[in-house]
Amino acid sequence: MSYVAIKGGTDAIRQSKTFFRRQLEEVESISDQAIISGLRFSCDRIMAEGALYTEKLAARAMRLSGGDLLEAAFYVRAHRSTCQRIGTAADIDTADVHILRRISSAFKDIEGGQILGPSCDYVIRLFSSMRAASAEPPEEDFTSSLKQPAIRVESALASLRADDRIILLDNTESEPFDVSRSYPLPPYPRSAVMQIMARGETGSLLGFAYTSMRGYGDVHPTIGDLRLGMADIIFSHPFSGGKVHIGTIRITACETVGSFSRDPGDGKLRLSVGFGFCFGFNETKAIAMSILDLAMNHTGYSVGGHAIAANPEIVVHHVDAIESMGFTNHFKLPHYVTFQADLHVFERAGKNNDGK
Amino acid sequence: MTENRITYGFFDEDAKKEIRRATLKAVALPGYIVPFASREMPIARGWGTGGLQITLAIITEDDTLKVIDQGCDGSVNAVNIRDFIVSVTGVDETLATPEATIIQTRHRVPEYPLREKQTLIYQVPYPEVLTTVEPDTARQKQMHANIDYAKLWVLLYEDTSQYGDSRISSRYPVQVNDHYVMDPSPIPKFDIPKLGDNPALQLFGAGREKRIYAIPPYTKVAPLTFSDRDFAIEDFSGRCCERCGATGVYLDEVHLDTGVHFFCSDTYHCDSCKEEA
């Protein structure tokens, strides 16, 4: 009589992995560079959700996962796990970022201008409008401006801030929290929540933010300042203390204005603002994140406090792709012992029920 | 970027120390779920990363490792995990429960009684016993602080009054050292009696939920039951393993072309019973 052969497991796994690799063979013909520049937005999502800025490893993860962005982010996150943290870089002021694109929905025109930059916002999504692969060479080198030193471009909300019209939240933290090194407990420090969202899965953040927009929260916030650009990373040498420029990364930052409320500090009415930020270019995510930040920190309006998106418990535990994807798929593991136990309870309850 | 040389046990030293810190506090606070900065592993969350982190943080060159899933060493996930651990430590591996010094398990306690030189490490999906009755973290912590498990008792009562017994089949809540109520991981009720007064050290790791907890050796563990009810475990009376003849063990119901059959869930125990026969 046959039974589960002990050796069967190892062979089955090996074959399964080979089969998986073989069906994705053709992906090896796509170069790292093609993925990094041509599949730019996938690469950016993988870096942001993998919580590690590395275009080369993101491209490799893209190939290994056959384009499954959750799987790819997982590769990067697992790799990050093996990296030791040696220090903290200097704060990035978003006003110092080399701007590639910057818009504000709040004002018709702003200091520094509305710079559309590269965007698919106004593209008509029809397949027939795609041109043939042999394109003409670009008219100018768009990236030449990035080689100049950055011009400081203040937030479009700067004048409102200068007039003290915007709520400034209390900052009780002396150092930013690092969720990869410490476990945050409620009441969650704001920097911990922001970090979790910055590395959170775009679809999850989008889903929760959408509930807020549609009525389960502060309705129709306004984008104050959305910018895409290149940020310089400055690090202090651990022994000499000297400042070193260690690299430049693509980032997205978004400030969103909500409703006004009475500032508990002095009783004056002020506007609420939320902030979203992530690695790479991902406007959807940054906007969603800013709306969630707004929802969690300003709950005084309408359904505010009872809304799903306003509850940090929901956001902190349910937006990480690696966690939710892993657990969702874990249901594929054998559960026959627990199912057997379930059946025993079911049978016994059934007998008890029939006896009534 | 250079490839990282894999350190012993995969993690860097700081990661190990974080896991170790939580493990020691867990031993000092039997049944209490200690938060820790859980690291991502190359194996997916939900697939044993908590148990794996504990194993890799405590394992040394002198250990002998056994890994089982549903009681079976050959189960695909157990094989995968065991191969990974061996690849980053070079430890000896075994199928024989009595020879192992570290046993990592998913959903079963081995049938062979454990000894003092052994450590049993459980993979845990839901470390928080109150999950079913209270999902909010802050309120959960307050309930444990006050040893307030009223909501759990209400759940047990509602089921018992309607169906004669709790509908909880695995993850049955237990009280440890007369203090914290704890989720024993999805082991069947059959295995609950093995938890208390055990010569081995039992550690529980939840990677995704980022908690570690422990039952020290020789510690009192009691399932939550009403005083007028017995704790009912799965009933295999009238059945034995068709392969080795064992009774008094947890049996798997297996559906084959030849009909429904029952075999030992613990495959090593089955193998050794069969050898003796």
Place this chain on the structure above:
Amino acid sequence: MKRVHDIENMNRNNFRSSLEALARPGEIQALQPLFNSPLLAMASVFLYAEVSHHYNGGLDFDLIRALCGSPAAEAGEADYLFFDEPASNMLKTAKTGTVESPEKSATLVFAYAPEHLQAGVPVCISGPGIRGATELTLPVDTTFIGLLREKNEHFPLGVDLFFVSWHNQLLGLPRTTYIEVVQ
């Protein structure tokens, strides 16, 4: 000079001993000393960037600090306290955690010499990790025992202790251990 590789090897063996010591209170475990000191060996096991320590003794802790990155802290705040000899004065100060977060409590490591054991108190201990009860001599005086019992009276609040001997033996006492002085 020990290589990092060797220290990591030592740490995992010493940690395992620490785990066994705390899980089986009263059972002596073996320890490998670091820079000839069992106390520094324990510091190397426990300390890293996310935990603080307190030490006012005669050993050179600088290398440990550099290797582990653990910040120093006041006795009432420190996660780990190290002592060149068993003394009860810090027992009152060390933090015991909160009922919501009892794990945020101190771990104290005491080194001791032959004379401390000779002058020590015979006790009977019981509780988790101990089969029935165990009798042994602790390298402390009765004042220490009294203060420790007071400190750990309201479980889950409390502190956890390790004793390391001059000849590299390790003993653990978690807060769950009930200690009775033998008359």
